[in-house]
Every structure is written in C-alpha cells, then in structure tokens.
Amino acid sequence: MELVKMQRYESYRDSGVDWIGIVPTHWSVTRLGSLFEERRTKVSDEDFPPLSVTKNGILPQLDSAAKTKDGDNRKLVKAGDFVINSRSDRKGSSGVSDRNGSVSLINIVLKPRNVLPKFCNYVLKSNAFIEEYYRVGRGIVADLWTTRYDEMRTMMLVIPPSQEQTAIANFLDQKTAQIDEAIAIKERQIELLKERKQIIIQKAVTQGLNPNVPMKDSEVEWIGKVPKHWIVSKIGMYSKVFNGSTPNREISRYWLNGTIPWISSGKVNDFIVNEPSEYISESALRECSLRVFPKGTIIIGIVGQGKTRGTTARLNLDTTINQNVAGIIPSKFLSSDFLHLYLIQAYSQIRNQGQGSNQEALNCSIVSSFPVVIPAMEEQQKIIEFIENQSLLIEQSISIQAEQIEKLKEYKTTLINSAVTGKIKVTDEN
Template sequence: MERLALMPKYDDYVDSGVEWLGRVPASWELTRLGTRFNERRSKVSDIDYPALSVTKKGVLPQLDNAAKTKDGDNRKLVKEGDFVINSRSDRKGSSGVSDRDGSVSLINIVLKPKGIHPKFSEHLLKSHAFIEEYYRVGRGIVADLWTTRYDEMRTIAISVPSLEEQTRIANFLDKKTTQIDEAIAIKEQQISLLKERKQIIIQQAVTQGLDPNVPMKESGVDWIGKIPAHWDTLKFKYSMRIKARLGWKGLKAHEYVEESDFGFLSTPNIKHKRIKYEDAYFITERRYFESPEIMLENGDVLLVKDGSTLGISNVVEDLPMKCTVNSSIAVLKLFNTEEVKPKYLDYFIKSESLQRIISIMKDGMGVPHLFQSDIKNFVHPLPPIGEQLEIIEHVKMVEESLDSVVLDLEKQIENIKEYKTTLINSAVTGKIKITPEMVEQ
C-alpha cells in the first residue's frame, strides 16, 4: 500500500470553512450539494419498475421472492446513474449509484447527478467523512430514529474538481478499492481456513483422541461415529444436572441495578474465548437468591439454548462475584469433575459433531430453541480422565497458536480498511492529487 504522505499534492489550497472538507485545492469549485444534484421524487410501482434494495454494498436488485406491493404510488423511481441514499441513521452507510432503472422505498433519497461524474459522486457521497456530515445535519429524537431530509442534505458543502479530474479520481479509486477489497478477501479466506482447521482439530481430539494408531470402535451414535475402543459414551443427563431460568419471574428492566454483588450473564458475555464478567449487568440480592439452581460455580458449563447464537458455550472459571444467567442460557453442572472435565465437555459442545445436530434442530423451527430434554439426551464420548486432560492441553495449545495468527490477520484487515477509508477521503476532498500516471499504474 502506498503511503498517503508520499502521494502528490496540489500546488495551492484554500480553507473551505467547512470542518468535514478542511483545506481544499484552490482549483476546485466550492459549492453546495444541491447545485450538482436534482432530487428525483417520481412515485412508481414496483410492478412497473423492479424493486431495488439500498445496502452498504450499494444499490442491488431485490430478491426475486420478495413480495410485490401492487401499490401504484408507494415507491420512488430510480434511473441508471442515480445516487440513492437511505435517510435513516439505522441504515447508516446504505447508499450507492444504481446501475439500472428500478424503484426504492420512500425512506430513500434519490439524486440525479448534474455536472458531476456518477462514479465520482459515489466515491464522494459514500466516503466516511461525507457520511458523518450527512447524518450530522439531520434531525431526530434518538440516534436510531435520526433522519436526514433532502432539504437538509442539499445544503451540505462539497468541493468539486473538473469533470476530467473527477473521471481520473473515480477510475483511480475504482482500481485501488478493488485491489484493497481483494487483499481483504484473501486475508478473510485465510482466517476462515484457520478457524476451519481449529474446528477439525477439536473434532478429532474430542471424538478420536490424540493417538492415531489406537484401535477404534463404533460409538453407537451415528453423529459421533467411531471412537477409541477403550472409550465409553454417556448421555448428558447421566453426567450433569441441566438447569435454566424459567423466564425472569416478573423481572422488569427498572429492577436492574447500577451496581451490586450479584451479576447476571447473557449471550454477549459468554460468546468470547473467556467469559466477560466485567460486562455483566447487576440484579438485586433477592432476584439472585430466588433461583438457587442456576447460581453459578466455577466448573459450570454454559450453553446458549435460544436465538440465533444457539449452541455457543463456555466454562465458568475464576468467578469474580456471585452470578446467575438470563433465560437464554442453560447451566450444565457436572456431577463429578473427576469423571468429566468441564473444559473437555465445552470442547465437545464446540465440536462439529454436536454443532451439526444443534444446527439441524435450529433450522427446523421458527424461533431457535433447545429444550432441556434435548440437552439431556445429547451423548458425549467419555475418555479416561487422563486422556481428557491431555486433550484439553493439546487443544488449548493449538487454539493459542491459531488464534494468535487469526488476531494478527484481523489487525491487518483493520489497518487495510482504515487505509481504504483514508485514501477515499483524501482523494475526493483533494488532500492528494491523482495524476494520469497513478491511474495507469
């Protein structure tokens, strides 16, 4: 990636008087957005003009199976080359130039460019700096209901170069952002392969052990397959007590307290490598003690049994305070940790074998849910305790190694995305000068 500081600059700059633009090239025209766009407000039907979706990835055809409204005036017309932006803050960044005629919902603003290259306008109006300015000039009661109307948008100051320069900047950014996105995609694929590798190692370790030459036998459970001949299998209900909260017993939001000695955990707290107790909410002593069966202890295994994150698990370790859980989490309390180690059980829950069964259950219902009876009838392999400890140490070592590489790749992706954001902002506001040679490189 080229260093932005080393890229060419314009000879003369002037202060735009606008914070989001800063100093701009003296040769660029400082104007208002409304001088370069006309709002398109024609109302049409999605029967006559195919429905389009406005997303962070741009303006895309709506899915074929989406319902048609058959209402003649409920949508806005979009023509090829128009810039479309969702005016709601909860859709921040959803915008782009349409490559086809169509229609969008009324919440969107449709702009017809005039005297501005459509692709330059896309890079300009999708730049991080402009997006922030766009929502700054809007209005609303709360952040997620914040809306920016066209009469507010049209007053935003922009700085525009000649059409020749616009074309050059647009071509440069098209080329560079494609290269950057390809680099990001390669690193994301590497992360995916590393996570897949980790999953394979966990699967092999918890179902086949660490000795590749050990005699094997059928486990008697189709979804587990073969296990070492000297291992046993056991239903969860014979290894542990499975408990969960029956609703909140009338608990209301106003009963949550700012701080107490009694925390409660939800899915966001347990979805990480280690449980984030520091992010726990707090409840009163009475609410904690009313459900003694789910008071947490070190060694408990937590399993998400409701919602889209069904199947996530973690082990309670180094419990810093008295804690309980919300109704989406099942608490698995092992009868004998000298027969089944909590971390071995956690790894088995994370294995491809059990996650596949959970996924099948999840896909078969409207609201994903595991009943306690489902969990009780799950089956886990039962290696000798010494082998469980060896498996735990082996998987931990592999996890640490692979997770370290994944973390480094994620940081690289973050840096590349920051560079992309800065590159676009710099190009469309004239902080760097795009020469013909840079486009050809």
C-alpha cells in the same frame, strides 16, 4: 499492500470549508444544489422494481420482500442517479444506481447535472462527506436525526474539471478493487483459521493426541473410531442435567434488590460466563424451585431457530438459569473444560436432536442421552492444554489478519478522501 505514493498538485488554496480544507487552485468549490437536481417523482414498486439502499450501494430488493399496495408511495430512481438514506441510523447507505427502480421515501434521490456520476459516487460516499452530511441534519429523537434535501443542497463540494473527474474515478475503481481483493483474501484466511481450530478440537476430543494408540468403533456414526481405552457413554451417566426457570416478573419482590445471579439464554454465546444477566431475590430462589448451578457447570441453549440452540458456555460463577437453558454438572470423572470442548465440536449433532411441534427444541432428557467419549482424567487435562495452546496460536494469527483488514479499510477511506478532495494528484497516467 504498499501505500500508493502520489504526487500533490502544484498549487493549493483554502476552500473555505472546514471538512474539505485546502484544494487544488484550479478546482471549483460549489454548492451541491448546483450540481444535482432532486428527483421527487413518486411511483409504485409494482411499476418500478424496488431497490434497497445499502452500505454496499443500490441493490435489487429481495423477491421475498413484500410489495406495497397503497399506490405511488416510493421515489423514482433512474440509472445514474445517486441515492442516500437520510436517517443517521443508516449512515453510509448510499450509492449510484446502475438501473431504474424505486426506493422508499426516506431516501434522497439526486440526478447529476454537472458532474460525472461515477465521480460523484466516490465524493458522496467518502467518509468526510458522510460525516458532514449527517452533521447538518436535524434531530428526530436524542440519538436519531435526518438530513433533508434543503440542508443537503447547501453543502459545499469541491469539483475538478471533467477530465480529472474521469481520471480520479478510474484510478479509484482500480485501487479500491485491489484493496477489496486483499481484504477478501484475508477474510478467507480468517475463515480457514477458524476451520482449522474446529478440526483441531474435533480430532483431539474424539481421537486423542497419540496417533499410534489402538482404536475401537464408538458405535456412534458421527464420532467414528475412538481410542480403545476410552469410555463411550451418555452425558447423563457422567453428569447431572437440570433445567432453569424465570421468576414471575409481575412479583416485584422476586427481582427488587436481588443478590443471587440469574442468567438468560443469550449468555450461552459468551463461551465463558463471568457476569449474570440479572439478579433475583432469596424469595425467588425459595418459591420458584430454582437451582443454583455451581461454577464449572456447562450451560446449553435448548430452544430457538437461531444459533443459540445447541450452543454451550462454561459458568465461571455460581448462578441460577432460565428455562431456555439446561445446566450440565459434570461428575468427578469428567472435566468441565473437556466436556465444553467436546460439545463445541458436536454442536451440529446435538442441535439436530431438537424436537417439537411448534419449535425445534432440546430438553434435559435429550441432553442426558447424548453420546460422550471419556478418556482418563489425566488424559483429559493433556487434551485441554493442547487445545488451549493451539487455539492461542490460531487466535493470534486471526488477530493479525483482522488488524491488517482494518488497516486496509482505513487506507481505502483515506485514499478516497484524498483523491476526491485533491490532496493527491491523479492523472490519466496513474
């Protein structure tokens, strides 16, 4: 997408405001408080539908969200009002509401008086304004601060005549929609590339690389047919599967000055585990029945409702593991990398093996009995090399798309900032 080539205004003057810089001579520089009226009316979300203040604007709150029962403890919002979250940890959560409703008290609600609501939406959501808005706030704690209306109302804004406000808002509506569409297309391309990668892995580790090889029924429904010379077996027949544990944290000698790597279940999301979560002591290893799993072990998350259960990673160090992870130590007939790739494509199948009354879970027995296909070691290595080469090409394509998305987002930010501060000239003809 080519950058829009825009003209500049005929003459400029210094706005006297650092974050705004120069502005068109005929634009006004005025305090925010003269353009908006703070709406402070308190209401109940039982009378006025609750709204969420997000980075994507003001949206209806989910029906599943709990309603309050302690009276009028929310702020009234009317269609056309601008709402912004005052806390720095919600930076960018703001927008003009297209409906009546209510928001939590942490938000500031502004009723536009002398400015077009659609234009003010772009001004007050511009990156330049947002940074300045939180800069003038006051600290709550070291890394959290809030901006009250008393600070906000003194901020300076630059405002063009009403006709130009309309032209700028319409221009930005059109251009940002085009940019958002381009971003959505590239995000979809990334998803398709990821799907392609999964298909390549699934086909290679279950069907091999030779499309003309004789096939046989694996007798496993989700695997289907496999090369006739491959072995169809169980993980436990070609690997050893063990659980881990967590030393008692109340016993300080188990953790103080530890030298033995120990990992938690979150490490299964690393794909390749290069660093431990923590270190434990020699006494913890002896007294807590912990096993040191060798480099090359495949670890798998065995509990959890999130994505962790069934997710696998390969250890690139000798380490102990906790009880929410199982370690799979392949035999000499099964490549660690091949098994890892196989389990990646079988994620949904092994995840769904989980069982338990309170929390769906896997265990060492379930993992051991999970079906696996095993080519000869030489063929495993060829499959690994093929997948690595194909994955590299796909990841390079994904990186290119991701870089282009970032450039589009940067361009969108620059375009909005430039338009609402008069750095580019926008007219009805644009």
